[in-house]
Amino acid sequence: MTLAVRYTSARTLDTAPVQTSPPGPGEVEIAPAFVGICGTDLHIFHGDMDSRVSAPAVLGHEMSGRIVRVGPDVEGWAPGDAVTVMPLRWDDTCPACRNGHQHICQHLDFIGIDSPGAMQQRWTVPASTLIRLPDSLPLDQAALVEPTAVAVHDVGRAQVREGERVVVVGGGPVGVLIALAARAAGGDVRVVELNAHRRSLAEELGLSTWDPAATDVSALVSEWTADAGADVAFEVSGAQGGVETAVDVLGVR
Ligand SMILES: [Zn+2]
Structure with a gap:
């Protein structure tokens, strides 16, 4: 179990333990260090995106942190590496993706909106979404990489x-x-x-x-x-x- 900040309903958050499992093939587990609050997160908090977001939802897609555990079949990453996450997953098969517009994939998973985000003590994501952070960049500033x-x-x-x-x-x-x-x-x-x-x-x-x-x-x-x-x-x-x-x-x- 790990502690997470969750959106539960309009203008309401809670802190609750959520289930975690070891990172699966191709996945890594991160300890988020800093998480930004996007304007979209505020829309969600105000209840304006309830038709898209299934509460309780762990938000957070502007983040920095360090890898804690690496799943099977992950190469090039190790515990301790400082990373941020490119929070989009697309299917690469829909008409939008086939036209080169993966960012507006018709089945887009915007991590932190459509699936659990970084406002938790441990966060498992596909290694394919990782971006390595230089040692010279402090982690609080690195949480601003996405915006x-x-x-x-x-x-x-x-x-x-x-x-x-x-x-x-x-x-x-x-x-x-x-x-x-x-x-x-x-x-x-x-x-x-x-x-x-x-x-x-x-x-x-x-x-x-x-x-x-x-x-x-x-x-x-x-x-x-x-x-x-x-x-x-x-x-x-x-x-x-x-x-x-x-x-x-x-x-x-
Ligand atoms: Zn697609």
Whole structure:
């Protein structure tokens, strides 16, 4: 048995012992060290995903930890290895997978949502989902690998180049990670965020921010870009006004 934090019903969690078994063929058992709380986890906690999530459910898909036990037929991994988990399993046979879209597999198992996640003392996962962590990366920061990967993927898709002017609409955790990844790619970045606390956190990281309630963002972008408009905009607010701003600030290319 191992202790787990479980979602039981809307706005209710408990801590309970859950059954564990030794890792089977191709599996490893991990001792999670740190687990992040994703926006999706909050939706689940609020009861908004009860049609998908079967309670009681062990959540957690942003994590870091160390391998404790290795099952049969697992090569290249050993107890003590620091890892994070790529929390998707796909079937590789459905039409979406056959078209190369495994991330939206029609039978997708999003580990930590559709199957037990990392908010437990011991967690068994397929070795195929493991990503090795460098020794230089502290485990608390390593729990952010999954959302950071989202940001790095977005910036890669947008092909942000040196000197390009980038507007990030929405300064929550993923918006800030996208802004940092865009800056690392050489972009000149502005973050548009209504919430003063979020703006101050972004500014502590050296990001420039605009408050859309206090300023006309379109006018600021015109001034900033000599009427050319932004090269790239990321919409990370999920709000209609944010979508409109992101489209509005873009230049015509
Ligand atoms: Zn599939």
